Amino acid sequence: MTRWKLILEWDGEPFMGWQRQDHGPSVQGAIERAARQMTGEDVTAHASGRTDAGVHALAMPVHIDLEKTLDAHRLQEGLNALLRPDPVAVLSAEEVAPDWHARFSCLGRRYLYRISNRRAPLALDRGRAWRIAKPLDLAAMQEAAAHLVGHHDFTTFRSVNCQSDSPLKTLDRLEVEQVGDEIHVHAAARSFLHHQVRSMVGCLGLVGMGQWSPDSMRAALEARDRAALGLNAPAEGLYFAGALYEGPDA
Template sequence: MSFLKLTVAYDGTGYAGWQIQPASPTIQGALAQAWLRITGEEPNFSASGRTDAGVHAEAQIVGVETQSTLSPWRLRKGLNAVLPEDIVVRLVEPAPTGFHATYDALRKTYRYQLHDGPAPPLFDRRYVWWWRAGRLDDLQMGQGGERFVGRHDFVSLQSLGSDRSTTVRTISNLSVTRTGDRLDITVTGDGFLYNMVRTIAGTLVEVGRGSKPPEWIAEVLAARDRSAAGPTAPAEGLVLASVEYQTA
């Protein structure tokens, strides 16, 4: 037996999220079918994050234990030959014995993508939230985002439906950058609650449109109440960008 680490990218538009669900197409389900076709094995995958319906990934990390003797290069080639065109295995590499993509992750980076131009986006329309109500103030959003950095109880940013032993997380970096009509909110942390990044995005939009000042973010965190934060931003703007692991 050997352990492998897969780096997988996908367009989540047509899927009900990562995790297998009955009667719904999922990323895990498509990858499992492809793995069975190439190796003859029914895999038990671990994933760095269970992305929700409509959420995308540039570098979802997947761990798997296998008896296959195919080389990583041949596994990647074979999987990409049978996977749907909106899922790509970017890399297959050996992993340490016992590797678990969920529990061994140190930090994850998500990027939330907005478009605030006067005309709707075209080529990236499935990957951004089009804010139709006028130009957002990215400088104010960046100042608000600085208040999220550090170790906090993020219960105000968690949607209902998740059972976690603690809602305390550490955000090590949050930036808001503009390129033309495109705004990217990039967040790195040691873990994220259910819909946390999408709620951070929706909350910062409240600042960007002038409804709230940057200092309001501190009040949101202190309230420990979901109703104190902004709306949950749409799923299509969210991308799992990268995952960090301990290097040997």
């Protein structure tokens, strides 16, 4: 048996999310089906993070176990051929130790959230960013974001369906930068609560539009109450950007 680490890119638009579903297409289902077609084996794929419907991935680490002996290049090319026409691509494939786990060995996750700040609808970036027509106040968003960095109880920014044991998380990075007519939010932590990034970005959007002051963000955090959440940003602007592991991969 060989354990393989795959890095996947996908367009979240047609999928119900990462996790295999009976009632619709999933990225997990797509990669497992391709691996089964290639090897004849029943394969279970594990991802660093489970993403919701519509959420994209720039570089999602996933592992699968295969009995069949393959070289990395052939595995990558074969999976990519079999994944068509699903918008999922295997960016790389490498052998890892049998105890390496895409989810449990992961030491850090990074997300990118794209806000397109313009009046016109998105033609080229439809389904790829959250469009906010009202001009956003970048400095206010940056000030608000700073309140969330650190070790906090993130109950306010947590989905009611969140399965995490604790609402306590350490947010290592929450940066807001202007990139042309877009605003990018970069978030990094060892792990996130369900909907945490979208919830934080939704409130940053309210701050940017002037509906919330930067201090309202601190008040929302301190409320430790989902009812204090201002807005959950849409899934389509969210990208799983990368993950960190120990050793030479890190």
